[in-house]
Structures are given as structure tokens and as C-alpha cells.
Amino acid sequence: xxxxxxxxxxxxxxxxxxxxxxxxxxxxxxxxxxxxxxxxxxxxxxxxxxxxxxxxxxxxxxxxxxxxxxxxxxxxxxxxxxxxxxxxxxxxxxxxxxxxxxxxxxxxxxxxxxxxxxxxxxxxxxxxxxxxxxxxxxxxxxxxxxxxxxxxxxxxxxxxxxxxxxxxxxxxxxxxxxxxxxxxxxxxxxxxxxxxxxxxxxxxxxxxxxxxxxxxxxxxxxxxxxxxxxxxxxxxxxxxxxxxxxxxxxxxxxxxxxxxxxxxxxxxxxxxxxxxxxxxxxxxxxxxxxxxxxxxxxxxxxxxxxxxxxxxxxxxxxxxxxxxxxxxxxxxxxxxxxxxxxxxxxxxxxxxxxxxxxxxxxxxxxxxxxxxxxxxxxxxxxxxxxxxxxxxxxxxxxxxxxxxxxxxxxx
Numbered sequence: 001x002x003x004x005x006x007x008x009x010x011x012x013x014x015x016x017x018x019x020x021x022x023x024x025x026x027x028x029x030x031x032x033x034x035x036x037x038x039x040x041x042x043x044x045x046x047x048x049x050x051x052x053x054x055x056x057x058x059x060x061x062x063x064x065x066x067x068x069x070x071x072x073x074x075x076x077x078x079x080x081x082x083x084x085x086x087x088x089x090x091x092x093x094x095x096x097x098x099x100x101x102x103x104x105x106x107x108x109x110x111x112x113x114x115x116x117x118x119x120x121x122x123x124x125x126x127x128x129x130x131x132x133x134x135x136x137x138x139x140x141x142x143x144x145x146x147x148x149x150x151x152x153x154x155x156x157x158x159x160x161x162x163x164x165x166x167x168x169x170x171x172x173x174x175x176x177x178x179x180x181x182x183x184x185x186x187x188x189x190x191x192x193x194x195x196x197x198x199x200x201x202x203x204x205x206x207x208x209x210x211x212x213x214x215x216x217x218x219x220x221x222x223x224x225x226x227x228x229x230x231x232x233x234x235x236x237x238x239x240x241x242x243x244x245x246x247x248x249x250x251x252x253x254x255x256x257x258x259x260x261x262x263x264x265x266x267x268x269x270x271x272x273x274x275x276x277x278x279x280x281x282x283x284x285x286x287x288x289x290x291x292x293x294x295x296x297x298x299x300x301x302x303x304x305x306x307x308x309x310x311x312x313x314x315x316x317x318x319x320x321x322x323x324x325x326x327x328x329x330x331x332x333x334x335x336x337x338x339x340x341x342x343x344x345x346x347x348x349x350x351x352x353x354x355x356x357x358x359x360x361x362x363x364x365x366x367x368x369x370x371x372x373x374x375x376x377x378x379x380x381x382x383x384x385x386x387x388x389x390x391x392x393x394x395x396x397x398x399x400x401x402x403x404x405x406x407x408x409x410x411x
Contacts, residue, residue, distance in 0.1 A: 001189070003406040004180035006045065006156045011054035013109050014153040017177070018046065019169055020060045021159035021386065022077050025366055026070045035370055038161060038386045039080050045158045045182035046112070047085060055107035057152070059095070059144075059169055061118040061162070065127045071119055078114040089113070095120055096147040104151050118144070124167050136405055139172035149176045158182030160189070161387040163394070163402035171405035179409055184386070191383040192394050195362055196227050200327030203228055204359075206319070206350065208235030209333020209367060214389075216265050217396035218332070223276050225397075230326075232319045233282045234311050234335035234346060236262060241282035242299060244269035250303035281322065285312030287336065287343060294342045310336025310343035319350060326359040332392065334371040348375045355380035364391040 020042045025035040033039075049056050063071030078091035094100040095116040103113050118124045123142045139145055145168050155173040158181070162170055173179065195203065205228045207215035215237040222228035233241045240257065242249050243266050257263045273280060285298045286308035296312040297304060311319075316335075323329055331354065335346030354361050355376040363372055364385030378384055385391045390400060 001403065001407060003185075003403070004178075005186065006158075006180040006182050007048070008180060009154055009178065011049055011052040011154070014054055015104065015107065015151060016049055016054045016056050016154045016156055017148060017152040017173060018049065018056050018058045018182075019155070019157045019159045019173075020046075020058055021161035022060045022074075022081075023062050023070075023161070024077070025370060026063075026072065028069055031072055033076055033080065035366070035373070036080060037369060037384060039077065039084070041184050041386055042158055043081075043084055045156070045184060046081070048183075049156070050085070050087070050110050050112060053109040054154075055104075055109060056112040057104045057107065057148075058089075058112065058114045059118055059148075060114070060159075061124065061169075063117070064119055065125045071117070074114055074117050081112075081114065087112070092116060096144050101147060101151060104148075118167075118169050124169060126165070129166055133166075134168075136171045136175055136408075139168040140175055142168045142172065144168045145172045145176070149173060152177055155179045156182055157402060157406065158184050160185045160402070161390055163387065163390040163400040164398075165390075166401040171401050174405045174409040179406065181406055187383075188385055188387060188391075189394075191362055191385060192391065194360065195328055195330050196222070196225075196395060199227060200360055202230060202326055203328040204230045204232060204322055204326040204330070206232045206234065206323075206329065206331040206335075207237050207333055208233070208331075208335045208347075209365070210236050211333065212237045212240060212262055212265055214365075214392040215333065216268060217398075218392060219272060220268070221395060221397045223272060223279060228279060230322055231276075231280045232322060233280065234315075234319075234350075235333050237333070238283045238311060238335075239308070240265050240269050241273070241280065242302075244273050245282060247299050248303040249308070250305060252305065252307035256307060281318065283311045283315040284318060285314045286310070287312050287345070289342055294345075309340065310338075311346040313345070316346055316349045320353040323350070323353040323357050323359075326357060329354060329357055329359050329361045330395075331361075331363045331372070332365050332368055334368065338371050338374070344375075347371050351375040364388065 081089040155177040287310040338344040338347035365388040
């Protein structure tokens with residue numbers, strides 16, 4: 001990649017605009033952070049800048065129009081950063097207005113401030129991005145860029161998890177300021193390339209969860225380019241594969257798919273099964289609730305009237321055998337509705353199989369990390385990607401806006 005490493009610059013007494021992705025899972029009741037993975041992984045780059053006497057202002061987001069329940073201030077994020085760095089990370093609940101600008105101007109060498117939630121700005125929310133579709137040059141007139149860019153000497157991006165976002169904070173400052181990527185950015189790309197370009201064989205992709213557009217985007221790419229030797233389908237992806245294979249999964253499961261327009265993936269699934277039948281494994285039994293208890297049913301005995309919520313024990317054993325013999329394992333999405341104790345078995349067993357595997361393991365996506373972390377020590381996973389959407393798109397062969405912007409103004 002023709003992208004500068006942030007260690008190439010000299011920072012003493014220079015103002016640095018640091019774009020982090022510390023968007024964290026939030027407890028819906030307390031509105032408190034429940035997973036600090038992204039905050040933890042942002043520390044090395046931030047510490048380096050402060051140790052080299054930079055004047056650092058951090059911009060970051062939390063929540064969006066699509067997950068409004070998580071659209072909260074970054075005050076707790078600043079507290080977490082302060083605790084971990086053991087220095088004061090000041091917070092101001094203003095993104096780029098007069099108060100924020102004055103705070104930035106008053107920074108001294110080795111000091112840091114976290115500015116307000118970027119998603120407070122209309123031009124930073126996903127709805128704006130999807131409807132207005134500005135180019136990076138057109139973004140130079142956005143409120144954020146025209147207010148902040150004149151104050152800084154450098155722009156450093158350490159937000160690979162948001163690399164799929166074509167937002168001013170991600171792709172516009174490169175047009176005006178010397179720009180580079182942080183350590184985490186390169187680590188994320190290296191880890192994903194290890195899965196995509198030169199995996200230890202056999203390479204196994206475990207694809208579950210409810211966001212099956214993610215799974216199918218990756219599936220097409222890794223099957224066509226030969227990265228994947230086996231795909232283990234669980235969650236909603238598993239159900240779609242069953243329908244594609246000719247099984248009647250029942251009214252409840254089909255209603256779930258149709259209500260969310262996920263039945264659109266049945267035809268692509270049929271094509272993948274026809275072309276790559278030896279590479280794709282789908283469930284051979286499923287779990288459902290019967291009078292408050294977990295019951296399991298072989299797929300040959302489908303349909304049933306109730307919805308299935310997990311893969312069954314025979315499927316788990318089959319998948320665990322594949323994982324045990326894998327050289328590389330990538331996982332995105334839980335195997336079932338793990339939040340319900342009746343249906344955590346599949347996700348729990350696969351998590352433990354990952355932890356015990358001798359192959360190189362990589363997991364990504366907020367829900368995946370939360371699910372796996374519930375059952376094992378995450379230190380037993382070789383790499384935990386901070387990204388979700390960006391990771392999926394990168395593995396799907398999509399050119400990410402951040403990478404394009406950084407390369408256009410790189411070395």
C-alpha cells in the first residue's frame with residue numbers, strides 16, 4: 001500500500017488531528033460501555049504521539065442514525081482513555097464549534113483532548129453519506145473540515161474499523177494536511193491479508209449471525225479466489241443454505257427471512273452450492289424451544305412450526321472436527337441466538353474449539369467479539385479485528401474509501 005506510516009513525521013509542538021474508532025458496544029439500560037476492545041487498541045498510537053510531544057485532538061464517533069440507541073456523548077470514552085494512559089484526556093461536548101476550536105488552540109505539547117461525538121454532525125451520519133454522496137474534494141466545505149483543518153499540522157487516521165465510511169472525518173482531511181495511518185491500521189490489514197492472500201491450509205470461514213449480506217459478500221469472494229477451503233454456515237446464513245439445498249425450514253423461519261428480505265439470498269446460495277458443494281457445510285440439525293426447554297431436530301425431519309434458534313449438537317461436532325484440523329480460521333457472526341441460555345450451545349462450543357485450535361484464528365465484528373468473549377479468554381484468539389463492516393467489505397474485495405483516500409495522498 002502507498003500509505004505513509006505515522007512514525008515518519010516529527011510531532012514536537014505540532015497539532016495532530018487523530019481520527020480514532022472507539023465506537024463501543026453500549027449497555028442499553030445503563031448507557032455504559034460494555035466492551036473496551038477498540039479503546040484498548042487505539043492506545044499505542046495515541047501514546048506514541050503524546051510521548052513525542054504532539055498536541056493531540058481526537059475525533060471519533062459513537063452510534064449513528066441506524067443505531068440511535070448508541071448515539072451518546074464520548075465523555076465515558078475520555079474517562080477510559082485517561083485511566084488507561086494514566087494522563088488526563090480532557091473532553092469537550094463540542095465537535096468543531098467555537099468552544100472546541102479554542103480548546104484545540106490552547107493545547108500544550110504532550111496534551112490531548114477528545115472532541116464531541118462526530119455523529120452529532122449531519123454531514124457525518126450514514127444517512128447523509130448514503131443520500132448526498134460527496135467526493136472528498138466536495139467535503140472540504142463541510143462544517144467539520146473547514147472548521148478544524150486550519151488548526152492542524154497533521155492528520156493521522158487510526159480508524160480502520162470505519163474504513164468503509166465515505167465521511168469527511170475519514171477521507172477529506174487528506175486533501176489538506178500531511179496524512180498517515182497508525183500502527184493499528186497496518187496490523188488490521190496485515191491480519192486480513194493473512195487470511196485472504198496467504199492462508200495456512202486448510203482455511204476455514206465460519207459465517208453466522210443475522211447480517212447475512214456480510215456473509216454472502218465474503219462467501220462469493222473467498223470461494224471464487226480460492227481463499228476458503230471450507231465454509232461452515234450457522235445462524236441465519238445456515239438457514240438460507242438449507243432452503244437453497246431444498247429443505248423446508250418451516251413457516252417461522254421463512255417468515256423471518258421474508259420479513260427482512262433475506263430470501264433474496266436463496267438464489268445466490270443455490271448457485272454457490274451447485275458450484276462449491278464440496279466446500280460449503282450447512283447444519284445437519286437445529287435447536288428450538290419446546291415448553292421452555294431446548295429441543296433438537298434433524299434437518300430431514302423438518303419442517304416444524306416454531307423458529308429454530310441454534311445449530312444442533314451433531315452439527316457442532318461436525319464443525320468442531322473441521323476447526324480442529326484447520327490451518328487458518330476466520331469467524332464472523334455467532335452460530336445462534338447466544339443471548340438466550342437455551343441457544344448458546346453452538347456459539348459456546350465453537351468458541352472453545354477456536355481457542356483450542358492450533359491454526360491461526362481471526363475473529364471480527366462487534367457481536368462476534370462479544371459472543372466469543374463470553375465463553376473463552378480472547379487472548380486465545382490470534383487476532384481480534386476491531387472492524388465489522390470494513391472488515392467484511394475488505395474480505396469481499398471492495399476498495400475501501402479510507403484506503404483510497406490515504407493512497408491518493410500517500411507516498
